[in-house]
């Protein structure tokens with residue numbers, strides 16, 4: 001019998017995911033379906049399912065988008081060729097890349113232009129890694145944090161170390177120490193490329209791990225930051241499992257657990273978290289464990305702002321009238337959030 005749930009704060013949606021979900025919601029409110037989205041808008045099966053039911057078609061190749069159809073590019077960031085192809089193919093292209101991923105893109109381009117060899121610490125095949133490496137493919141070598149630098153040798157004197165935004169902090173630090181020892185004068189971003197949402201959620205799960213018998217991390221299997229939370233909890237010595245929702249909880253995990261820690265990856269909706277808490281059913285209630293407060297906010301992508309500005313009359317007239325219930329984000333985008341957007345979709 002579980003006595004208590006410790007609930008991490010912060011957990012779940014970050015500012016980049018909020019921005020991307022709201023932007024795609026705008027797209028399905030403005031255009032008749034189908035609206036196309038290159039790659040999963042965020043890596044969460046329930047969010048993706050909500051958009052699919054609302055008429056979004058997710059594609060892994062821009063050639064699958066019919067010419068002229070509206071298309072959005074995912075929060076993970078896309079290769080320059082993909083952005084160019086989407087812009088050329090579609091009448092309306094909105095790039096929902098997170099600004100903190102864009103920052104890493106800029107670092108890669110800047111250091112490549114200076115002639116540096118760039119080591120990118122990330123997970124092969126992940127959408128964010130694909131988009132970042134593609135910014136300067138001939139200058140970048142991808143290194144998996146689990147493997148470390150291995151036999152890597154730089155071809156030039158200048159070496160830069162950049163990272164996927166969602167790595168485990170200890171994974172990044174391991175490669176950083178290795179690289180700093182091997183390459184004197186190594187360039188890295190002053191504050192690392194791990195984003196605030198990643199580091200805050202990892203700090204919170206560490207506290208949970210120190211006080212819980214088991215930690216449950218809500219999020220999808222292909223969510224890098226979710227998987228990092230599981231690894232961080234385990235490396236802190238606590239049993240930890242990723243769950244999509246209540247159905248993936250194995251009762252055996254909770255059989256001897258008195259205190260269960262619960263958190264969520266940056267793309268997991270709080271609806272899923274609430275369902276997991278209910279399934280765990282703590283007899284003694286829920287205690288919130290807060291390590292910090294987050295106030296980050298990212299405005300809608302510039303192409304969407306321009307589109308909405310151009311279509312203002314249409315949006316406020318015909319479109320909103322046809323699909324009532326849209327909040328008023330034209331004037332105050334902060335007045336609604338991604339959870340409200342998913343509610344609007346009927347998620």
Ligand code: SF4
Pocket residue numbers: 014015016017075098099100101165166195196197198225266
């Ligand atoms: S996890 Fe970080 S980098 Fe990724 S979308 Fe959220 S804020 Fe942006």
